[in-house]
Amino acid sequence: MDNLTFTNSILLVEGLKVTPQSSQTVFIMFLLAYVFAMVSNIGLIFLISTEKKLHDPMHFLFCNLPLNDIMGTTVIMPRLLQDILTDASERYISYAECAIQAYFVHVFTAACHYVLMIMAFDRYVAICNPLRYTAIMTNKMVIALSALAWSLAILFVTIMVGLSLRLSRCRYKIENPFCDNASLFKLSCENVSINNVFGLVYTVIVLSLSALFIFVTYVKIATVCVTSKNKALNSKAIKTCSTHLAVYLIMFITGAVFIFLHRFPEYSDNRKLASIMFHIVPPGLNPLVYGLQTKEIRQKVVKLWCRKK
DSSP states (O other): OHHHHHHHOEEEEOOOOOOTTTHHHHHHHHHHHHHHHHHHHHHHHHHHHHOGGGOSHHHHHHTHHHHHHHHHHHTTHHHHHHHHTSOGGGOEEEHHHHHHHHHHHHHHHHHHHHHHHHHHHHHHHHHHSGGGHHHHSOHHHHHHHHHHHHHHHHHHHHHHHHHHHTSOOOOOEEOSSSOOHHHHHTTOOSOOHHHHHHHHHHHHHHHHHHHHHHHHHHHHHHHHHHHHOOHHHHHHHHHHHHHHHHHHHHHHHHHHHHHHHTTOGGGHHHHHHHHHHHTTHHHHHHIIIIITTSHHHHHHHHHHHHHHO
């Protein structure tokens, strides 16, 4: 295996510890979750793109979320499904494929926070400055905000993964269900302090920045609602902000559980499962929470459902 590793850059993925008796059951559960996430997110994008009533800044910004969810599930699920039905000693992956997977895993994670931040800004403008909403949230602004969210994710993830790709390799085993940045630099016997520090600092900054930005945004929205005493405004704020906050909390909690379990090696199996859930739970729940709780989308879905009946 060592010669094969260094000549052909073949790695072994540890994957999930699944018994032969339960492998088919686990495969079917993950497959159903993957199909549901894909169908619901693709359906939302199609619905928003074809329904003229939904062609507004809020829904165009929202499209970033299902696009990111599609990427986040697709980058790991097909490979994971294949590995579940493969013997643990035969779960090989090329180094190039592993690096690509790790790159998009982290782009997905970072984009989750940036996309929800720009959506929070949209809600802030709509509720706190409704008379200037159309003047501020123009098509150019929507494109600029979307480009900013994706550019930041791509830029910093490129630097983070690039720091890992520069290292030489002396190991061949990926001790995770899929490849991520930590999996890449742990393959090296060199000093990886820079990788650890950059990854930790970047993670803390993104988590803190998104949490702080959304907290401040909601405090300002709450202040406007309390001082205005406008029932219509308050009702709109509760409906739009509650769904956005629910989506953020789902993403934040699933990610926090994964990060928390990293500190306890004895729960490595739970950590692996939690890392997979981060790529399944938010993409599966986001269309239900955000899509169906939005009045315009819900009405369109009901109409389509009634036509089929």
